[in-house]
Amino acid sequence: MPALDFWFDFASTYSYPAAMRIAPLAATAGVKVRFRPFLLGPIFGAQGWDTSPFNLYPAKGRYMWRDLERLCADLDLPFRPPEPFPQRSLLAARVALVGLSESWGEAFCRAVFRAEFGEGGRIDDITTITGLLAPFKVDPDRVLTAARSEPIKARLRDETQAAQQHGIFGAPSFVTTDGELFWGNDRLERALAWAVKDQ
């Protein structure tokens, strides 16, 4: 079965529509998707940015918020920007890695994005994360302990490094089995088509 890696950072605005769109599109295309949360912070830091480029370049930032609003309206997705932006995504990413090694990872990722960009919630808040875990009938204490364990911390660092090695410089990004990189929510369809052709 064709496969596609979906690389995202929970702080990334355009990763929200991508996360909401990818499962049904991939099912239709017959592509198996792997959710791969990572951290953009170190990658941005390496090119001298200490915050989101949407904050560093105000005209670009203003455009992005308006564009995302239009996009969410087109997709019938709720939209409300979080305060502050960007949110610290470390905790959510570690919890997601726990979930992705069990059965509730993808649904949790969608719930995080919806809480953050659909409801303007704070995803760096442990109460938010605990609340988002409720539907999955998992013990939040166990999950949070696992999320803070050394293996999960190391895993997230390794994933971030792997993203960089794939040439990833932003999110969302999609990487096919043969290493072809696609960047941006608007490249999702093209990436899926490439993954299919590549088989």
Added chain:
Amino acid sequence: MPALDFWFDFASTYSYPAAMRIAPLAATAGVKVRFRPFLLGPIFGAQGWDTSPFNLYPAKGRYMWRDLERLCADLDLPFRPPEPFPQRSLLAARVALVGLSESWGEAFCRAVFRAEFGEGGRIDDITTITGLLAPFKVDPDRVLTAARSEPIKARLRDETQAAQQHGIFGAPSFVTTDGELFWGNDRLERALAWAVKDQ
């Protein structure tokens, strides 16, 4: 008739596919398009960049060239990157302004983009520009004199300032009659739909 302004810089890579796609798409949508060349240089300069962000951020640059190559293959457009990149687009933009006030402007713009990104040609070279004028049966000396006249120089400066006032920070950009801004070749279809809806 619905209208859409197409803002571009001849040095901008993704403006190439946009320039090649816009006329037939706009005709189908029933939208009147106005070609508006401007200079990204002063806008980039204002945010501290002295060259293209694709040069400043190598991972992004590598991705862009590969992405543009794929895109041109999908669209059946010739593709060959110019040396050096970015090309100085001042002369081509001034000549285009002359052409756009006559009848040959849009065809000239497409010819410039094809020479630059389809054949890797130097568009800052007066011989290239003169060659591109040949099919239009205009006197190249008259055109070049007009292109270097004070009114055309001032016009290009004014257009660049107008672009900035519309919130434009990159190219290609599309602006509807009600001031809605869309950025990027992949927003062309959405911009045309907005222009139609907006009527």
